[in-house]
Amino acid sequence: MWSFSSHAERLAALSDSGESITYGDLCRFVEVIRSAIPRRGLVFCLCSNTLGSVAGYSAFLQNRIVPLLLNKAMYPALLDQLIETYRPSYLWAPQEPRSHFPVVLNAHGYALLEVPVRPAPLLHDDLALLLTTSGSTGSPNLVRLSYRNLDANTASIIQYLGMTEQERPITTLPMEYTYGLSVINTHLAVGATLLLTTKTLMQKEFWSFFKEQQATSFAGVPYTYEMLSRLRFSRMTLPSLRTMTQAGGKLSPQLHREFAEFAQSSGRRFFAMYGQAEATARISYLPHERSVEKCGSIGIAIPGGELSLVDGELIYSGPNVALGYARSAGDLMKGDENGGTLATGDLGTRDADGYYFIVGRKKRFIKIFGNRVNLDEAEDLIRSAFPDISVACAGSDDQMAIFVTDEHRAMAVKRFLSEKTGLNPAAFQVSAVQTIPRNHAGKTLYAELEALCCA
DSSP states (O other), X not given: OOOGGGGTTSEEXXXXXXXXXXXXXXXXXXHHXXXXXXXXXXXXXXXXXXXXXXXXXXXXXXXXXXXXXXXXXXXXXXXXXXXXXXXXXXXXXXXXXXXXXXXXXXXXXXXXXXXXXXXXXXXXXXXXXXXXOTTOSSOSOEEEEEHHHHHHHHHHHHHHHXXXXXXXXXXXXXXXXXXXXXXXXXXXXXXXXXXXOOOOTTSHHHHHHHHHTTOOEEEEOHHHHHHHHHTTGGGSOOTTOOEEEEOSSOOOHHHHHHHHHXXXXXXXXXXXXXXXXXXXXXXXXXXXXXXXXXXXXXXXXXXXXXXXXXXXXXXEESTTSOOEEESSGGGGGOOOSSTTEEEEEEEEEEOTTSOEEEEEETTSEEEETTEEEEHHHHHHHHHHHOTTSOEEEEEETTEEEEEESOGGGHHHHHHHHHHHHTOOGGGEEEEEOSSOOBOTTSOBOHHHHHHHHHO
């Protein structure tokens, strides 16, 4: 996966706790893991943006041991469910009391724990990595990724971002999330230095670490950029920053333009991108030179990939399309079920220059009094008129549920949407919530909102 020996003297990662590791150290740790786990098998990695988490993950891949990446804060009952379903041989977890699993080794604040002997699942030779499906909260459905998938997507991202060993990206997304993981994969491939922090961008310590270590780039989902806008990010003094990337959902046109114009005026680069776990990470990117001109676009296919529209649905083909899903341990022996083509489930358009735009999800539609309404477009409308509040739309036919974070604006939101759509106000139920439920990557948890609708 990586050639650590080519960068042996360079710093691979530095954490906000002051710990660091070189690429030469990573080479040696690969051998430590090889001695501890003598044969190919399945290991669950309970991830965090720390040195131990990254070192373990990279050593497993280098040894052709298949990791399933999970958040370290996953509910124990959900973790137990996944262990029962997939029967891993080991866990790689933060060093905490876990008396029911024997410890094989301790390193970098993590422990390798041996799971009690049971029949280990058979693994297909091409299987490299397992990720939970987007928005998963413990579902046993996993995305099966191959070594070819990882290699192809890593090389493609490096090419269109023009990455070099001089990069110093700071972590802003969970490493078990496909977008956050792609940041790690690509920068390890070029010999760059990862700046690992568990702090959020709402904390002063994050920005202190950013400035002290001269971070050159960060990645964010739409929620990240909403927060940055409220923090008046454009007024910050960050001379080391060169590149900002965005994926993980559609950024509102207003925010896209705000950050694209900021990047253009300050000599930086802003890349809007699009991807799915089922395509390893990235599917498309908008060249930074056209970020203002093509505001709102997800751009063009990544190098080596192709995009098309079939009945309005975005279809992607490329060597980074996953092998398929796993729903049981037996599925880990399956080969390539997708044949390099992915129906994304997203509805899109293409302009005269060949640039693509996402207009909604196939399943994010409801009918109100016979009128087809796109819930994503409804969110965009509200955000454009009320940029200082967070909003999410859910619901079922004849009743849209709108959740906002300011109860004093609830009636104004209802009137606005009724006027914009021409639909009776009775079709809209606006509720105030303290926060919009989101997963660790900042994506809206619509399933939880649907549950509130039915409560």
